[in-house]
Amino acid sequence: MSVLKITGGRSLSGSLRVQGAKNSALPLLAASVMTEGLSVFRNCPHLTDVEATVAILRHVGCRVYEEGDALYVDASGPISPEVPDALMRRMRSSVIFLGALLGRCGEAVLSLPGGCELGPRPVDLHLLALRTLGAEVEVSGGRLCCRAAGLKGGHIVLPSVSVGATENAVLAAVRATGSTVITGAAREPEIADLQEYLRACGALVTGAGSGVIRVQGVKKLRGAEKRVMPDRIAAATYLAACASAGGRVRLYDVCPAHMVPVLQALERMGCGVTAGENLIALERRGALRSPGPIITRPYPGFPTDAQPPLMAASLKADGVTVMIETIFESRYRHVPALRGMGADIRAAGKTAVIRGVDALHGTEVLASDLRGGAALAVAALSAEGETVIRGMEHVDRGYEDMAGALSALGAEAVLEHEGDADDG
Numbered sequence: 001m002s003v004l005k006i007t008g009g010r011s012l013s014g015s016l017r018v019q020g021a022k023n024s025a026l027p028l029l030a031a032s033v034m035t036e037g038l039s040v041f042r043n044c045p046h047l048t049d050v051e052a053t054v055a056i057l058r059h060v061g062c063r064v065y066e067e068g069d070a071l072y073v074d075a076s077g078p079i080s081p082e083v084p085d086a087l088m089r090r091m092r093s094s095v096i097f098l099g100a101l102l103g104r105c106g107e108a109v110l111s112l113p114g115g116c117e118l119g120p121r122p123v124d125l126h127l128l129a130l131r132t133l134g135a136e137v138e139v140s141g142g143r144l145c146c147r148a149a150g151l152k153g154g155h156i157v158l159p160s161v162s163v164g165a166t167e168n169a170v171l172a173a174v175r176a177t178g179s180t181v182i183t184g185a186a187r188e189p190e191i192a193d194l195q196e197y198l199r200a201c202g203a204l205v206t207g208a209g210s211g212v213i214r215v216q217g218v219k220k221l222r223g224a225e226k227r228v229m230p231d232r233i234a235a236a237t238y239l240a241a242c243a244s245a246g247g248r249v250r251l252y253d254v255c256p257a258h259m260v261p262v263l264q265a266l267e268r269m270g271c272g273v274t275a276g277e278n279l280i281a282l283e284r285r286g287a288l289r290s291p292g293p294i295i296t297r298p299y300p301g302f303p304t305d306a307q308p309p310l311m312a313a314s315l316k317a318d319g320v321t322v323m324i325e326t327i328f329e330s331r332y333r334h335v336p337a338l339r340g341m342g343a344d345i346r347a348a349g350k351t352a353v354i355r356g357v358d359a360l361h362g363t364e365v366l367a368s369d370l371r372g373g374a375a376l377a378v379a380a381l382s383a384e385g386e387t388v389i390r391g392m393e394h395v396d397r398g399y400e401d402m403a404g405a406l407s408a409l410g411a412e413a414v415l416e417h418e419g420d421a422d423d424g
């Protein structure tokens with residue numbers, strides 16, 4: 001089990017290069033299985049979720065290797081359509097292999113991702129998209145079997161916004177015959193990043209980033225080179241860390257245009273935020289005030305993944321902060337641990353009400369999930385004394401060396417390994 005120990009009270013200063021985006025790298029890697037060639041991914045973050053994706057790629061027949069800062073995926077050999085349960089369970093987003101394997105092999109056999117720490121995670125929208133293109137889907141004993149003798153383009157209407165279902169729809173449509181229109185598509189920048197890679201591979205996709213995506217199917221895709229976009233949630237987390245601790249940080253290799261609602265919330269809290277082409281500087285000298293109500297929404301709204309770190313930064317802000325979580329059912333699991341540190345938070349259903357307190361105190365806490373764990377680290381930076389955060393395996397899924405990043409910014413943060421981790 002890895003444990004992060006943070007001694008609060010030091011303000012942050014310095015520069016940090018922000019990692020490549022987890023939520024772009026995972027679909028990009030899955031998409032590479034559809035090409036019959038070699039793809040090169042640069043700026044791919046070193047995360048356990050990426051390792052889990054690489055394990056799936058290797059299992060289905062890709063050759064994957066690292067050289068310098070690049071990850072190579074060679075999908076030119078035969079590809080198996082089956083992913084065993086043990087590999088699927090390592091990561092919820094492995095469901096993205098559904099569209100990719102179906103597109104490549106005409107078949108995909110994998111287990112259902114099931115629920116996770118954020119609440120139920122249905123796949124009905126993913127299946128609706130694939131069925132619209134002619135796939136037959138059978139679900140039995142937790143295994144999902146999708147087959148299509150030949151996928152045919154169609155009009156996919158997504159009744160509610162889903163990032164993963166949009167990605168699966170795009171992947172399957174790329175290899176379908178004829179044209180596909182996806183309406184109700186998620187507009188997240190990670191989908192535009194996926195489109196950029198697919199186009200470099202020879203796919204005919206337009207409209208990613210808007211609610212309507214158009215795809216003209218092609219017979220074959222070649223491998224391509226792609227630089228993974230910057231991680232807007234990691235960037236939001238380190239900005240929230242500086243808001244919490246005080247001081248001044250500069251983040252580079254970021255895309256401020258992807259982060260507008262987060263930057264606006266930090267400004268409303270009293271932070272000075274300056275954005276350049278690939279950088280963001282944040283300064284916090286005085287006391288923080290409440291950012292006002294924060295309602296999570298699909299992009300371009302306030303991202304659900306940034307809600308926990310921002311909540312942690314508002315614990316000592318003057319006034320009352322109301323947060324309304326509209327994307328996931330269980331996204332307040334970090335609240336009891338924050339309360340244990342002295343925070344005044346009432347959470348019920350979709351709403352959390354935070355009243356600013358004068359002080360937080362370090363204690364032992366357990367990370368409940370990836371972003372909830374990050375929130376504990378953000379809170380710990382402004383707590384008195386030492387906070388011991390257990391369960392950092394959750395955080396390692398999405399943050400590249402968080403202890404190193406915080407230390408580089410002047411925080412007193414040390415990662416320790418206790419006993420042997422055996423949670424697979």
Ligand code: EPU
Pocket residue numbers: 022023024026093120121122123124125126127161162163164165186304305327328329370371398
């Ligand atoms: N949903 C359905 N049916 C479906 C699919 C989704 O009802 O078939 C619901 C979900 O239960 C949820 C909502 O739709 O209530 C949105 O889910 P979405 O499908 O958009 O989420 P996702 O694709 O599973 C990605 C990110 C998440 C991020 C969400 C929302 C990846 C790998 N994951 O998940 O990232 O929170 O979009 O922006 O891209 C994280 O990084 O911490 C994380 C959880």
